[in-house]
Structure formats: structure tokens, C-alpha cells
Amino acid sequence: MNEKGTLEGKVAVITGGGTGLGKASALVLAKEGVSVVIAARRVNAIEQTASEINALGRKALAIPADVTDSQQVNKLIEETVSKLGSVDILVNNAGIVRGQVPKPLWEITDEEWRLGIDTNLSSVFYCSRAVMKYFVNQGHGKIINIASGNGMRGFRGDYMYGTAKAGVINLTRILATTFAQNNIQVNCIAPGFVDVRQLQPVPVTSSATRTANLIPVQRFGEPNDIAHLVLFLASEASGYITGGLFPNDGGGLAGGIAPTGYAPIIEKGVN
Amino acid sequence: MVSQEFSLKGKTALIAGDSKYWSKYAAKALAEAGADVALSARNNKHLEEAADEIQKQNRKALIIPTETNNTVNIQRVLGQVLNEFGRIDILVNASDFVFAKPFLQISEKEWRQVMDENLMPAFLYSQAVVKPMKEQSKGRIINLISCMAERGVENFTAYCTSMGGVLQLTRALNLEVARHGITVNAIGTAWISEVEKTGDAAEELVLKYLPLKRYGKPDEIDSLLVYLASDTSSFFTGQFLYVDGAVMSHP
Numbered sequence: 001m002n003e004k005g006t007l008e009g010k011v012a013v014i015t016g017g018g019t020g021l022g023k024a025s026a027l028v029l030a031k032e033g034v035s036v037v038i039a040a041r042r043v044n045a046i047e048q049t050a051s052e053i054n055a056l057g058r059k060a061l062a063i064p065a066d067v068t069d070s071q072q073v074n075k076l077i078e079e080t081v082s083k084l085g086s087v088d089i090l091v092n093n094a095g096i097v098r099g100q101v102p103k104p105l106w107e108i109t110d111e112e113w114r115l116g117i118d119t120n121l122s123s124v125f126y127c128s129r130a131v132m133k134y135f136v137n138q139g140h141g142k143i144i145n146i147a148s149g150n151g152m153r154g155f156r157g158d159y160m161y162g163t164a165k166a167g168v169i170n171l172t173r174i175l176a177t178t179f180a181q182n183n184i185q186v187n188c189i190a191p192g193f194v195d196v197r198q199l200q201p202v203p204v205t206s207s208a209t210r211t212a213n214l215i216p217v218q219r220f221g222e223p224n225d226i227a228h229l230v231l232f233l234a235s236e237a238s239g240y241i242t243g244g245l246f247p248n249d250g251g252g253l254a255g256g257i258a259p260t261g262y263a264p265i266i267e268k269g270v271n
Numbered sequence: 272m273v274s275q276e277f278s279l280k281g282k283t284a285l286i287a288g289d290s291k292y293w294s295k296y297a298a299k300a301l302a303e304a305g306a307d308v309a310l311s312a313r314n315n316k317h318l319e320e321a322a323d324e325i326q327k328q329n330r331k332a333l334i335i336p337t338e339t340n341n342t343v344n345i346q347r348v349l350g351q352v353l354n355e356f357g358r359i360d361i362l363v364n365a366s367d368f369v370f371a372k373p374f375l376q377i378s379e380k381e382w383r384q385v386m387d388e389n390l391m392p393a394f395l396y397s398q399a400v401v402k403p404m405k406e407q408s409k410g411r412i413i414n415l416i417s418c419m420a421e422r423g424v425e426n427f428t429a430y431c432t433s434m435g436g437v438l439q440l441t442r443a444l445n446l447e448v449a450r451h452g453i454t455v456n457a458i459g460t461a462w463i464s465e466v467e468k469t470g471d472a473a474e475e476l477v478l479k480y481l482p483l484k485r486y487g488k489p490d491e492i493d494s495l496l497v498y499l500a501s502d503t504s505s506f507f508t509g510q511f512l513y514v515d516g517a518v519m520s521h522p
Contacts, residue, residue, distance in 0.1 A: 154520040214522070254423045255517045257461050259480035262473075263425035266371040 011084045016094030017235025018045025024223030025230040035059035037080045067094045067123035077130040089130045089234045092124040093146045102157045116160020121167040141184040144233045149192050176243030180198035185242040187233045194221035213260050216251030273304040277501040283356040287311050288366030294321040300493035302328035309333040311348045325420040340392045349399040359498045361411045362400045364393040367372035371426040385447040389433035409454035411500050418461035445509035454508035456499050463487045
């Protein structure tokens with residue numbers, strides 16, 4: 001999709017790059033010639049991703065980091081620059097649905113609330129802050145935030161994740177307007193229902209089938225559906241796009257006021 | 272009883288284009304708040320019911336049967352309103368021509384009809400009232416539209432498009448008339464019924480889907496309608512509000 005070599009030699013940091021969307025994005029960017037730093041807490045997972053990228057003949061570095069800790073985030077970016085020479089692209093993908101066991105609102109503890117907000121929102125702020133001075137100094141940079149359709153609609157009981165993701169969407173706009181004049185583009189992807197189990201077919205459980213039925217394209221998203229949009233937003237092809245919100249959801253957000261299968265025929269008009 | 276801040280005493284309203292049930296409820300609400308109300312639509316029993324509701328509130332009612340939506344006709348309607356009432360303060364565009372058909376089966380004639388029924392009257396009536404409202408340096412235009420202005424539903428391409436048009440008319444017109452004291456807002460609804468819905472499987476599917484597990488009633492927009500029609504909402508313009516039982520919020 002790029003002019004040959006557009007991303008060759010660029011350096012990207014991908015948080016939560018050990019699994020799912022992060023891993024898929026790391027692989028897609030690496031194939032385009034990007035040197036990739038994969039940062040997450042689970043060492044085994046990020047080393048696995050790094051070795052898969054190395055096997056493609058591309059540079060990859062696994063740096064264990066807890067993105068809810070800003071000191072670790074600052075160290076991650078410093079280490080990236082010292083080992084790979086620069087940082088050009090940041091993919092804020094880390095996030096959890098973990099700790100979202102449905103429970104009554106009054107049973108959610110302060111710690112659970114903070115963990116949800118820190119992991120999904122504060123981490124995006126910390127990472128963006130850490131790369132921004134490098135971006136400003138070099139006169140270019142790309143941030144791609146992975147938000148969620150949950151940040152645009154109220155899912156039942158989805159307090160921390162949905163609130164944090166809505167915050168990510170507006171943080172995107174604020175960073176975009178603040179740094180537009182520095183040739184830094186900040187955009188946001190809102191994935192719909194994505195099956196992150198590495199392209200395994202979705203098991204035919206009744207709940208999975210129900211969910212797939214909700215999606216106009218009648219299937220779950222795949223990690224590469226998102227990763228290819230990450231690639232577009234990381235490349236110069238999107239050089240004039242900033243502050244954008246890109247739902248990538250199989251059409252789900254376009255509907256949502258009528259149940260699936262509701263398609264009446266009202267021919268003579270009712271007025 | 273309407274509190275003083277929201278009083279429409281001495282104001283006149285025109286509810287335009289409704290041939291369903293909006294006029295009955297909207298007229299009652301506006302009259303209860305103190306407005307005299309004119310009704311312009313195809314002549315049906317429902318307009319007389321609406322006029323009854325207005326008179327019960329000891330306000331003046333005026334029925335102006337209107338078969339066709341074109342400039343000449345709508346100017347005639349407005350002339351009659353100004354003749355009888357002396358002024359026009361509030362316009363409620365209430366056309367709601369519901370039409371649903373698989374996309375490939377919609378004829379050019381049907382498509383035009385949906386636009387003519389839903390979008391055209393909003394344009395023509397708004398154009399007719401803006402002139403006198405400008406002279407008064409005050410006015411309220413309230414467009415009743417559907418949540419389908421923003422969201423898609425299968426088989427509703429024409430209807431969704433027409434309602435989306437009214438939504439954009441709301442946003443854009445607001446910018447032109449705001450400085451003259453005229454506000455333009457829209458109220459969006461979905462799943463409204465005059466009668467309680469129960470029964471068949473299709474209804475059950477819908478009811479199960481709705482966050483409140485019930486349809487809305489036409490009078491549930493009343494208080495918002497009166498607020499938007501009142502002097503107290505003078506800084507509130509260009510907005511699109513949903514009275515939707517939370518259907519726009521959920522996934």
C-alpha cells in the first residue's frame with residue numbers, strides 16, 4: 001500500500017504487542033520494513049512476537065514494561081531511542097477487559113476503577129507524553145490509539161473500560177490539535193468485536209453466534225482488519241489525516257436502534 | 272400546569288405536516304403551556320382531535336387543510352396563520368412519512384415521494400416562517416425527526432436519508448438565523464406508539480431489544496417540546512436531542 005520504502009527504517013513502539021491486535025500490528029509493520037519495539041508485561045508473549053519478526057529478517061525488540069507506570073514508560077522510550085536510534089510511530093494498544101467481571105456497581109472497588117482507567121487511559125497519556133518530545137524535535141511522528149466501540153456506546157456494566165476508551169477518543173483529538181503544527185499525526189481506531197484468538201474460527205457457541213449476528217457483515221473482525229488500518233495510519237499515505245476516529249467494526253455502529261433481522265416492508269407509507 | 276419559565280402565553284404555534292398522531296399530543300402540550308395553535312396537514316380526523324385538545328385548554332385552534340407541499344400552498348398557510356393569530360412564534364415540523372422497502376426495489380417515484388413528504392415540508396415551512404420571525408427578532412423552529420436521521424435500519428434507506436436531511440437542515444439553518452433570535456432544534460424519536468405494544472413474535476423481539484422494554488408514548492416528548500418552544504431556551508440552538516428510551520446509547 002505504501003510507496004516502496006516509505007516506512008523502511010522507521011521505528012515503532014507497540015504497547016501490548018504480545019498478543020491480539022498488537023501482535024498483528026507489529027507483524028504487519030515489520031513486514032513493511034519498520035523496526036518494532038514490543039512492550040508489555042508478559043515477557044514470554046512479547047519475546048515470541050519478537051522472534052517471529054526476527055524470523056522475517058526484521059528488527060524487533062521485546063522490552064518488558066508496565067504501561068501504567070510512567071517511569072517504566074519513560075525508560076521504554078529512552079531504551080528504544082538508544083538501541084534503535086529514533087522513535088517514529090507509537091501504537092497505544094495496551095488495554096484490558098480483565099477485571100471487568102460483571103458485578104454490581106457498588107461492589108467495584110477504588111482499586112478496580114483505577115486499574116481500569118490507568119491501564120486503558122493513563123497508559124496512553126504516559127506513552128504519548130514520553131514520545132512527544134522526540135517527535136517534536138525530529139519534526140514528525142505518528143500516534144495510533146486503539147480505542148473501542150465501547151467508548152462510543154454504553155455497554156451494560158462496562159464502567160472502566162468504556163469510560164477510559166471514551167477518554168482515549170478525546171485525548172486523540174486534543175493531542176492532534178495541540179501538535180498538528182509539528183507535523184505529528186494522532187489518530188484513533190475504534191475496533192468492534194474482534195476475535196483476538198489468532199484467526200482461529202470462532203467457536204459455535206450460542207453467545208458467539210448471537211454476537212456475530214449483531215454485526216452487519218455477519219462475522220467477527222480479525223486482528224489483521226485492525227492491523228492494516230494501523231499500517232495506513234502509520235504511513236505517509238495518511239499524512240493529512242489527524243484527530244480522526246476510525247471505527248473498524250463491520251458496520252456495527254451504523255445501526256444499533258433496531259434488533260438484528262428487523263427489516264419490515266412498509267409500502268404505501270404511513271403519514 | 273406549566274411553570275412560569277416555560278410559559279408560552281401570548282405565543283402562537285404552527286404544527287406542520289403531521290398526519291399521524293404528533294399534532295394531537297404536541298398541540299395539547301403547547302396549548303397547555305399557553306400558546307394558540309394552528310395545524311396544517313392533510314385533513315384528517317386527527318386534526319379535529321388536536322383542535323379539541325387546544326380548545327379544552329381555552330386556547331385558539333386553527334385547522335388549515337393542506338394537500339400539497341409547495342411554496343404557494345405553504346405561503347397561503349402562513350398567511351392564514353398571520354391573519355388569524357397576528358404573529359408566528361413557534362414552528363413544529365412534524366412530517367413523518369414512514370416508508371421501508373428493500374433498496375433495489377425502491378422506484379424513483381417512491382424515493383421522490385419520501386423526500387417530498389419528509390424533507391421538502393421542513394424546508395418550505397421553515398422558509399415561510401423565518402421572514403416574520405426575523406422581523407420579530409425571535410422565533411423557534413423545532414423539527415420532529417427520527418433516530419434514523421443518524422442510524423441505519425434495514426429497508427429504511429429512503430426514510431433514513433430524508434430524516435438525515437432534516438437533521439442537517441437543523442444544523443445549517445441554525446447558523447443563518449441564530450443572530451436574529453431564531454433557534455432551530457430537532458427532537459429525535461424511535462419506537463413510539465400510541466397504544467401499548469404486546470403480542471406477536473416480531474413485537475417480542477423488539478421489546479426484548481429496547482433498553483426500557485417498552486415503546487415510547489407520543490406525549491413523552493411534550494416537556495422537551497415546550498422547553499424548546501419557550502423563551503428560556505434562547506441560547507439553546509442547533510441541537511439534536513433524542514427522546515429514545517436509551518436506544519441510541521446501547522450497542
